Amino acid sequence: MKNFSLLLIALLLFSCNDGPKKKYLPESIGAINSLGVVISNDLWEGAVGDKLREHFAAPVVGLTWEEPLFSLEQMPQKVFTGTTRYRRAVLFVDLDTVNVAHLKTDLYAAPQEIGVIKGRTQEELITNIETYADEFIAAIKGMELEETQKRFLRSLSKDKILEEKFGVTFRLPSIYKLGKQEDNFVWIDREIQKGSMNIIAYEIPWESLDNDSTLVTDFIRMRDSIGEKYIPGPDIRNKKTYMTTEDAFAPHFFETEIDGHKALEARSIWDIENYPMAGPFLTFVIDDEANNRKLVVEGFTFAPATNKRDYMFELEAILRSVKFK
Known part of the structure; x- marks a missing residue:
């Protein structure tokens, strides 16, 4: 009975330690309000790129002259490797066999928002951009505000x-x-x-x-x-x-x-x-x-x-x- 009890305790301890392990994610990088756009040169230079710029580089409301909502940095897929994947805000746009659009949070780093936009044709890509741009912009802006507020913690005012x-x-x-x-x-x-x-x-x-x-x-x-x-x-x-x-x-x-x-x-x-x-x-x-x-x-x-x-x-x-x- 004593040996059975010891065996039971060991099994319980093993099962507790064998649970799902939290995935380690590196800290994301990038300037505030900088958005990496992973897209082919052909799509970027055509109607799809124009539609992306229309929404994600739209002029900020209330400034004295036009400045874009985000600073867009285009890159082809082959460049999106290594530490480049640690960028905080990313759009991934490509032709595919599926027609989908969704956000992925903290995929390669944290905090991170990656907007994925795929379509079987350029027309489907443009429709997905028009449909989901506001949702993606709100998520990215919310993340950037939180990141900015977190940086304030390095040296806060003590004035009351x-x-x-x-x-x-x-x-x-x-x-x-x-x-x-x-x-x-x-x-x-x-x-x-x-x-x-x-x-x-x-x-x-x-x-x-x-x-x-x-x-x-x-x-x-x-x-x-x-x-x-x-x-x-x-x-x-x-x-x-x-x-x-x-x-x-x-x-x-x-x-x-x-x-x-x-x-x-x-x-x-x-x-x-x-x-x-x-x-x-x-x-x-x-x-x-x-x-x-x-x-x-x-x-x-x-x-x-x-x-x-x-x-x-x-x-x-x-x-x-x-x-x-």
């Missing part, structure tokens, strides 16, 4: 001003510094090579911006009043300068969610009243019913003669990291 004033925390890199604070306003910024990246936060009443028919007017009036009160422009003799919303570009609005709270997302161009300065902004108006308010957080960039996509993407990653205490 946003928590003390508004009861929220941000995953804010330490390079951002407090620039101004008032009773209902905080301005945080960081210097960049040719300008600055900025974050502002303030509260508005719960019932604000609830009328869809006047949303554009009400939103611009709100932003411009904050700009006039808190965000001055350069000193110009006999002129008042302050941040406003550029009249020539109506804001683009989207519904979104931040930390489980409904939010209104707005993108457009800011400028300075009575002075030639402008740049992109991204605003989130976040519902906070528990505190009978809406919290407004905004990121804007001043970087003349410089591409701004990646600056605005970093600001979006910070703003989407808001956590309510």
Whole structure:
């Protein structure tokens, strides 16, 4: 009986250790918002490539000039080997005997999203691109935002001003510094090579911006009043300068969610009243019913003669990291 018991224990231990082993995956590589496109040269240079560029290199909404959603890097299949397979974001497009499109997550590395698009003809490839592009873009962008937020953890700001004033925390890199604070306003910024990246936060009443028919007017009036009160422009003799919303570009609005709270997302161009300065902004108006308010957080960039996509993407990653205490 004693020997039988020992044998039973040994079998149990062996069976526990003989379970499925977790697959080791190397860390993925690649610049943020860079998308590797594995496709033959012939397809890339024809209608299929045009359709890919139409969707995956579409202009980012709300920038001062056109910049692509992703920086596309085409490569033929024979190049997609070794460490090249560790790229974080990949599209695999090819003619085949099947007509399919799907996402593969963490196939060769982690984190990783690979969009696979196959078709028996070029027409089927184009149809699959049109059908699945939005889904693939959302998955890749979500991964890139998470990757950017993870990189912030290397050096986070210890400033508690946003928590003390508004009861929220941000995953804010330490390079951002407090620039101004008032009773209902905080301005945080960081210097960049040719300008600055900025974050502002303030509260508005719960019932604000609830009328869809006047949303554009009400939103611009709100932003411009904050700009006039808190965000001055350069000193110009006999002129008042302050941040406003550029009249020539109506804001683009989207519904979104931040930390489980409904939010209104707005993108457009800011400028300075009575002075030639402008740049992109991204605003989130976040519902906070528990505190009978809406919290407004905004990121804007001043970087003349410089591409701004990646600056605005970093600001979006910070703003989407808001956590309510």
